[in-house]
Amino acid sequence: MKHIIxxxxxxxxxxxxxxxxxxxxxxxxxxxxxxxxxSICGDTWCEGDYNFRFNEFxxxxxxxxxxxxxxxxxxxxxxxxxIYSLPQTCRILNINSFHxxxxxxYSLNEEFYEEVSNxxxxxxxxxEFLN
Numbered sequence: 842m843k844h845i846i847x848x849x850x851x852x853x854x855x856x857x858x859x860x861x862x863x864x865x866x867x868x869x870x871x872x873x874x875x876x877x878x879x880s881i882c883g884d885t886w887c888e889g890d891y892n893f894r895f896n897e898f899x900x901x902x903x904x905x906x907x908x909x910x911x912x913x914x915x916x917x918x919x920x921x922x923x924i925y926s927l928p929q930t931c932r933i934l935n936i937n938s939f940h941x942x943x944x945x946x947y948s949l950n951e952e953f954y955e956e957v958s959n960x961x962x963x964x965x966x967x968x969e970f971l972n
Contacts, residue, residue, distance in 0.1 A: 931960035
């Protein structure tokens with residue numbers, strides 16, 4: 842019985858570091874990147890017409906790419922409820938190391954930041970909202 846508990850514990854701990862065999866980064870790294878994207882939002886994209894909800898950040902080592910899933914949020918003065926866009930995805934290519942995303946524990950790599958900025962600006966031009 843002790844061996845089974847150890848194996849289950851080992852499997853659970855492994856999931857903290859990589860959810861699937863194709864994940865390029867650990868859950869901790871993905872969360873750090875997602876938090877850095879959300880943090881920089883207030884100084885960049887979020888100063889525009891919309892707020893953002895960053896839902897998920899995943900990277901695939903076989904594809905050497907990352908996807909940022911998010912939604913635009915439109916606040917209206919007439920309604921107390923925010924209106925969310927249809928889900929959006931930015932796909933950033935040629936990613937094979939965490940340093941290509943984060944320069945430090947809290948700051949995004951400038952090239953990655955530019956790629957995300959360009960994608961968000963492109964998506965914003967064609968955004969559709971849920972009714």
